Amino acid sequence: MxxxxxxxxxxxxxxTYYQYQNESIDYNIFRLNRxxxxxxxxxxxxxxxxxxxxxxxxxxxSYNDEFNAVIKIHNVNYSVFDVNGKxxxxxxxxxxxxxxxxxxxxxxxxxxxxxxxxxxLEKNDDEIGxxxxxxxxxxxxxxxxxxxxxxxxxxxxxFSENELNTxxxxxxxxxxxxxxxxxxxxxxxxxxxxxxxETIRMKIDQTGLLKQNEKIQLKNAPRDIASLINSYNDxxxxxxxxxxxxxxxxxxxxxxxxxxxxxxxxKNPLTPMRLTVQSFQRKFSGKDSExxxxxxxxxxxxxxxxxxxxxxxxxxxxxATLPTPKLIKSDLVKITRRSLEIFDGIDIRFKxxxxxxxxxLDRTQWIRVITNLIQNGIQASRQGKQPKxxxxxIKEIKSVKIKFIDNGIGIxxxxxxxxxxxxxxxKTKGMGLGLGIVKNIIDSHNGTIKYETGKKGTTFIVTLEI
Numbered sequence: 001m002x003x004x005x006x007x008x009x010x011x012x013x014x015x016t017y018y019q020y021q022n023e024s025i026d027y028n029i030f031r032l033n034r035x036x037x038x039x040x041x042x043x044x045x046x047x048x049x050x051x052x053x054x055x056x057x058x059x060x061x062s063y064n065d066e067f068n069a070v071i072k073i074h075n076v077n078y079s080v081f082d083v084n085g086k087x088x089x090x091x092x093x094x095x096x097x098x099x100x101x102x103x104x105x106x107x108x109x110x111x112x113x114x115x116x117x118x119x120x121l122e123k124n125d126d127e128i129g130x131x132x133x134x135x136x137x138x139x140x141x142x143x144x145x146x147x148x149x150x151x152x153x154x155x156x157x158x159f160s161e162n163e164l165n166t167x168x169x170x171x172x173x174x175x176x177x178x179x180x181x182x183x184x185x186x187x188x189x190x191x192x193x194x195x196x197x198e199t200i201r202m203k204i205d206q207t208g209l210l211k212q213n214e215k216i217q218l219k220n221a222p223r224d225i226a227s228l229i230n231s232y233n234d235x236x237x238x239x240x241x242x243x244x245x246x247x248x249x250x251x252x253x254x255x256x257x258x259x260x261x262x263x264x265x266x267k268n269p270l271t272p273m274r275l276t277v278q279s280f281q282r283k284f285s286g287k288d289s290e291x292x293x294x295x296x297x298x299x300x301x302x303x304x305x306x307x308x309x310x311x312x313x314x315x316x317x318x319x320a321t322l323p324t325p326k327l328i329k330s331d332l333v334k335i336t337r338r339s340l341e342i343f344d345g346i347d348i349r350f351k352x353x354x355x356x357x358x359x360x361l362d363r364t365q366w367i368r369v370i371t372n373l374i375q376n377g378i379q380a381s382r383q384g385k386q387p388k389x390x391x392x393x394i395k396e397i398k399s400v401k402i403k404f405i406d407n408g409i410g411i412x413x414x415x416x417x418x419x420x421x422x423x424x425x426x427k428t429k430g431m432g433l434g435l436g437i438v439k440n441i442i443d444s445h446n447g448t449i450k451y452e453t454g455k456k457g458t459t460f461i462v463t464l465e466i
Contacts, residue, residue, distance in 0.1 A: 001186040002179065009175040013168065020164045024155075028132070032153040036134050039078055039151060042070045043138060053146050060088040067091075079150040080138070085109050092152055094124055094133065104135075104148065112137065112148065124152070131155065193225065200228060207236070251421060252436075325362035325444045332357045332366075332400060332464075333393060339370040340391060346378060347386060352393040357400055359466050365441045372438045373404045373460055380408030380458060395466075404460040411453040419451065 047053060050063050060067075060080070067089045071077060077092035085104030087093075093102065112120045118137035124130065131154045138147040203216050215233040333352045340348050374389060381387035390405040411419060420439045442449045447464040 001182045001189075005175065005179050005182045009171075009179070012171065012175075016167065016171065017164070020167075028153070028155045032132060032134060032151070035074060035076055035153070036136060036149070036151050038074060039070065039076065040136070040138060040149060042074075043067075043078075043080060043149065044140070046070070047138075047146070048141070053140055054082075057086065057088055064089065077152055081148045081150065083145055083147060085148070088147060093150070094152075097150075108135065109148075118145070197225070200225075200232060203232065207239070248421075325365055325441070327360035327362055327445070329358050330361040330363055330366075332359055332361060332402075335361070335363055335366055336370060336391065336393065336402070339367045340374070342371075343374055343378075346374075347388045348374070349388075349390045351390070354393075354395045357393065357395050357466075359400060359464060360445075361464075362441075362445070365444075369438050369441050369462070372435065376435065376460075377404060377406030377408060377458075380406055380410075382407075382409055398466055400464050400466060402462045402464070404462075405457065406459075407457045410455055410458055411451070416453065420449075 046063065046066050050066070052060055052063065067080075068091070071091055079090040079093055080088045081104055082088055085106075085108075087102040090102065097104065108120070112118065112135050120135045122133045122135070124133055131152050134149075134151045134153065136149050136151070137145045138149050139145050200216060203214070215236050216229045333354065333356055336352075337350055340350055370391075374391075377389045378387045385407070388407045390403070392403040392405065394401045394403070420435050439449055442462055442464075445464055447462060449460060449462050451461065452459045
């Protein structure tokens with residue numbers, strides 16, 4: 001801004017000076033021509049009045065008073081020569097003419113005659129000063145030349161120079177004020193922009209994949225800075241998504257590795273334990289009824305614990321290595337309805353927008369999804385209140401939505417982000433793998449699952465592509 005103001009100031013100063021010079025030259029040429037025309041008319045009048053055409057110097061000299069009167073009237077000097085360059089009347093002459101015996105030399109005469117307008121302008125610079133002089137041919141009323149008029153014109157530059165100086169002084173003051181304003185504006189604008197950039201720099205320095213990154217909120221930012229801030233905020237959103245996906249993948253991978261190990265470690269002793277218990281039960285089936293009772297109770301308890309351990313192992317194993325879904329064109333409505341029939345004594349309402357909806361589906365895995373979500377709804381019911389579940393299938397243009405609506409206590413806000421995490425559960429029983437397995441199955445079907453929860457219950461919404 002400062003450089004632009006300085007450049008504009010210099011350019012206008014040069015342009016103004018050049019304009020004034022041109023106007024001054026044009027103005028002085030106009031005045032010279034105007035005064036010369038007036039002189040020629042006056043001289044022609046005196047020559048014709050006194051019959052001085054083609055007369056000698058002596059006769060002209062006798063009328064000097066009249067010619068001098070013209071000088072006083074027009075406030076100018078002039079001289080008249082005959083066509084041969086001899087002086088007829090003189091009031092002012094350059095030194096070169098005086099040195100030439102008050103006569104015009106042949107070269108100058110030739111220059112005057114050779115011009116089309118019979119006129120020659122000359123710039124003079126001698127000890128008297130700088131001035132312009134005009135040599136023009138004088139003609140009688142018949143157009144015949146009878147003499148040459150020498151008219152020296154001294155430019156009055158004082159008014160033009162004063163006007164130029166006054167203008168330049170005013171311009172100087174104006175541009176000095178503009179320069180000061182530009183400096184102040186440039187300072188505050190640069191501080192304003194640099195402050196925004198500094199804020200962005202600090203936020204970028206604090207940005208990290210594993211950190212809780214904050215978006216930049218900057219009011220009244222310039223358009224370019226606002227665009228940069230929007231890009232940064234969009235990047236933060238993408239970074240959070242990537243961090244969340246990475247964390248989830250890491251957790252799932254960790255649980256999968258743990259599940260494989262747990263399954264391996266638990267399954268190894270199960271079979272020998274079961275065989276040993278069964279053998280023990282056969283060998284010690286004596287007549288002592290008390291012993292038989294104790295052994296039966298011991299065996300029953302041990303068998304129950306073994307079955308529990310087996311369930312744990314199977315659940316972990318299933319989560320770690322879910323089989324690749326075998327997608328076969330199946331009737332979603334039919335499979336879902338039959339899967340719900342096993343829940344006797346539970347108030348389950350089934351609805352579907354169409355009697356038949358065919359889409360690629362792994363029948364076994366889909367039954368598992370339904371079972372897990374229904375059991376989740378039953379376990380979420382309020383204590384002492386009969387669970388009620390609605391399963392609603394809605395076919396859309398390119399997808400199918402399956403809603404599982406329960407009347408439970410809802411999901412607390414503090415744990416809503418952890419619902420689909422493996423090993424997460426709010427129940428005293430179970431391993432917390434149910435919803436994690438459900439999500440993996442839905443993902444393998446290229447579908448999505450989400451939920452809406454409140455005090456009146458929770459709705460899980462599964463969306464599958466047709």
